[in-house]
Amino acid sequence: MGTQTFGQPATADPGWALLARVAAGETDAFTVLVDIHQERLLRLCERLLGDAEEARDAAQDVFLKAFRKAAELRPQGQVYTWLYRIAVNHCLNKLRRRRLVRFLRFSDPADEEDGGVSFDPPDRGADPAATLEARRRWQATRKAIEKLPAGQRAVLVLARFEGLSYRQIAEVLGITEGAVESRLFRAMRRVEGAQEMNASRVPRKEGLR
Amino acid sequence: MNRVTEMELMRLLHGELPSDRASALRARLEREPELAAALARLRATWDGLELPPAAPVPLGFAVRVAARAREEKGRAISWATAPAWVRGAAAAALALGILLGAGAGRWTTGEPVPAEPPVAAQAQEEPASVATADDFASSLLDDSLAGSYWAALDETAESGLTEDTPASTGGGGDAL
Numbered sequence: 001m002g003t004q005t006f007g008q009p010a011t012a013d014p015g016w017a018l019l020a021r022v023a024a025g026e027t028d029a030f031t032v033l034v035d036i037h038q039e040r041l042l043r044l045c046e047r048l049l050g051d052a053e054e055a056r057d058a059a060q061d062v063f064l065k066a067f068r069k070a071a072e073l074r075p076q077g078q079v080y081t082w083l084y085r086i087a088v089n090h091c092l093n094k095l096r097r098r099r100l101v102r103f104l105r106f107s108d109p110a111d112e113e114d115g116g117v118s119f120d121p122p123d124r125g126a127d128p129a130a131t132l133e134a135r136r137r138w139q140a141t142r143k144a145i146e147k148l149p150a151g152q153r154a155v156l157v158l159a160r161f162e163g164l165s166y167r168q169i170a171e172v173l174g175i176t177e178g179a180v181e182s183r184l185f186r187a188m189r190r191v192e193g194a195q196e197m198n199a200s201r202v203p204r205k206e207g208l209r
Numbered sequence: 210m211n212r213v214t215e216m217e218l219m220r221l222l223h224g225e226l227p228s229d230r231a232s233a234l235r236a237r238l239e240r241e242p243e244l245a246a247a248l249a250r251l252r253a254t255w256d257g258l259e260l261p262p263a264a265p266v267p268l269g270f271a272v273r274v275a276a277r278a279r280e281e282k283g284r285a286i287s288w289a290t291a292p293a294w295v296r297g298a299a300a301a302a303l304a305l306g307i308l309l310g311a312g313a314g315r316w317t318t319g320e321p322v323p324a325e326p327p328v329a330a331q332a333q334e335e336p337a338s339v340a341t342a343d344d345f346a347s348s349l350l351d352d353s354l355a356g357s358y359w360a361a362l363d364e365t366a367e368s369g370l371t372e373d374t375p376a377s378t379g380g381g382g383d384a385l
Contacts, residue, residue, distance in 0.1 A: 027279045034271040042270075043263040052264035060274050067278045137259045144258070159223065160258050166225050181225075185216050192254045 015079030023071040034063050037080065040162075041087050047157045048091040050142050058094060062087045077171060084172040088158075092150045144194035152187035155180055210247055218248050222255060 015036070021029035041062055045055035065086050073082070145153055154173060158164045159180075166184075170177045220226040221234055238245050 025282065027275050027282065030278050031271050031275040034274050038266050038270055038274075042266055046263050047260060055264075056267060056270070059270075060277065063274045064278060064281065067281070134259070134261075137257070138261050141258050141260055156258075160255070161260060166223070181216060181220065185212075185219055188219065188251065188254055191258065192250070195254060195257055 013078050016075040019070050019073060019075075019079060022067060023073070030063075030067055033066070033079075037083055038063075040080070041083060044084065044087050044157070044162060045091055047161045048088070048153065049094060050146065054094070058091055059087070062090050065090070081168070081171045084158075085174065088154050088172060092154060095150060095153075140195065140198045143198075144191045147194060148187050148190055152183045152190070155183040156187040156191070159184055210243065214244070215247065215251075218244070218251055222248065222251055 015033070018029050018033050018036075022033060038059065042055055042059045045058040045062070046052050049055050049058060062083065066083060069086075145156065148156065151173075155169055158169045158172060159166075164172065166177045166180045169180045173180070217226065217230065217234055221231055226234065238248060
């Protein structure tokens with residue numbers, strides 16, 4: 001935690017000037033805005049949705065929403081906070097939709113291998129055992145995150161994988177720091193339970209071989 | 210160990226505990242092995258959360274998104290700058306379409322629709338069209354009421370554990 005790569009005061013954030021140009025209809029300014037924030041937003045969407053391809057579509061939607069809303073904005077806080085908020089809401093909506101579709105199909109996410117998400121981990125080098133082990137850990141994490149309620153999932157992803165402080169998360173989600181702490185605590189408890197269950201399953205599977 | 214202490218441990222782990230409280234907690238950690246074990250457990254859970262590196266940004270992503278924005282802007286401008294009679298005609302065509310659609314059922318059967326069909330008939334009736342689960346999900350989620358429902362559901366799910374927001378909201382303290 002505490003990786004605050006973009007904690008500048010509102011006045012120092014050049015993003016607002018850029019947004020003003022976007023609002024005036026300058027699409028070149030919009031290209032620059034996307035260029036600045038694309039890496040973070042794509043990563044956030046991928047962490048929340050668990051799928052790189054879906055994340056690309058989501059990030060594009062987020063930027064287009066920002067483009068449409070640019071004229072309505074007043075410089076307040078940080079541009080990234082506003083973009084993160086749009087992204088989190090958009091992704092959580094997508095997740096709810098996904099959950100509802102599963103419910104209507106009477107399918108249990110636990111029945112789907114890898115929690116319904118396929119991973120394509122990059123080649124980490126020569127050691128296949130290490131790659132397999134890393135893949136197992138990633139899948140366990142993804143499953144644990146998928147089982148969290150939307151609010152807890154957002155807080156956990158922002159804290160663990162985006163390195164945002166409690167204050168920054170509170171700004172992004174529009175909640176209090178106390179609520180961030182409380183959600184994170186509950187998320188950690190659930191994840192701990194999932195990790196324990198996962199750990200107790202692994203030796204049993206190996207014993208069957 | 211109570212929940213407040215566990216939350217303090219979590220704040221300490223995340224570097225979110227003010228320095229005076231962090232020092233006090235560290236002193237307790239040296240004296241209380243149970244507390245130290247709880248912190249170790251929290252740290253293991255936190256460190257155990259790993260995901261693969263994110264996929265690289267697709268080549269030309271920003272340019273493609275900007276092109277889409279330009280397209281949207283072009284459509285909006287052409288509509289806004291269309292002559293008033295074109296916009297009026299489009300609105301009239303839309304209204305006529307809706308009216309025709311609503312009356313289509315009666316026109317095709319040639320019979321008046323009964324006010325209330327018999328119960329047996331209701332039971333045997335087949336749906337006119339079968340929507341996919343995705344369509345139905347979309348229709349529900351597009352409804353703001355459904356949005357509130359899901360938000361409430363999330364909150365309920367979250368409050369499955371004891372609900373207790375601490376009064377303290379210190380920040381920017383020492384990490385362990």
